[in-house]
Amino acid sequence: MNVYQTLLDRRSHGRLHMTLLDPDKQAAGEAGRIAAEAAKSGTDAIMIGGSTGVTQEKVDATVLAIKASAKVPTILFPASAANLSRHADALYFMSLLNSRDPRLIVGEQRRAAPVVKAWGLETIPMAYLVVEPGMRAGEVGRADPIPRSDAEAAVGYALAAQLLGMKLVYLEAGSGAPEPVPSAMIAAVRAAIDIPLVVGGGIRTAEAAGAVARAGADIVVTGTVVERAKDGETLRRIIASVKAV
Ligand code: 1GP
Numbered sequence: 001m002n003v004y005q006t007l008l009d010r011r012s013h014g015r016l017h018m019t020l021l022d023p024d025k026q027a028a029g030e031a032g033r034i035a036a037e038a039a040k041s042g043t044d045a046i047m048i049g050g051s052t053g054v055t056q057e058k059v060d061a062t063v064l065a066i067k068a069s070a071k072v073p074t075i076l077f078p079a080s081a082a083n084l085s086r087h088a089d090a091l092y093f094m095s096l097l098n099s100r101d102p103r104l105i106v107g108e109q110r111r112a113a114p115v116v117k118a119w120g121l122e123t124i125p126m127a128y129l130v131v132e133p134g135m136r137a138g139e140v141g142r143a144d145p146i147p148r149s150d151a152e153a154a155v156g157y158a159l160a161a162q163l164l165g166m167k168l169v170y171l172e173a174g175s176g177a178p179e180p181v182p183s184a185m186i187a188a189v190r191a192a193i194d195i196p197l198v199v200g201g202g203i204r205t206a207e208a209a210g211a212v213a214r215a216g217a218d219i220v221v222t223g224t225v226v227e228r229a230k231d232g233e234t235l236r237r238i239i240a241s242v243k244a245v
Pocket of ligand 1: 020137172173174175176177199200201202203221222223224225
């Protein structure tokens, strides 16, 4: 079973949680330790990516360290064609649909495609939609962020993604955002599409994670909280509240 099929299979039993690790935020060994702790807490996959300062060497080392210490899929979440690794289990082949810059919509993808094909890496086509405030992902991605009150715009992009053949839609408030994507927007997008919906950015508590899952997120992503919380207890509570929905 490939990674996408595994995710669909796991989704049929409940909602999923994914842990985002930025290779630029800690040494590879530390990423491996955090991933092992997250896997023990029940996370369904480790996403590897960051907006700045990420090199292929750092991604390779981080992926290898995570694979050595955690038995969950590793999925690349790249900011550019320079952030790939042949060692990952899969790659979000993502397009930032609401970017003002064609480079982030299809330019980096054009550069990456021949390498990805040669490696035989599994690709999961994903629409990446930046919602206000967007944080660094919005800046680096030159996004025209979807206003928090404009669920209709999010629905339009998400449906377009599905009709283009994409397999996931990611609503991103931005790493470290003061609030997650609004529940009303999550619910409207979930009701409009048939493919799984990923939601991340600004989710720091079990209550917030539960609210995002109840609104309709199939996959809830946390990054910052995992890198900061040393005890693992916060993450366990977040994952439990996602799985309880
Ligand atoms: C960022 O959605 C992810 O791409 C995670 O955000 O760091 O705020 O959890 P946080």
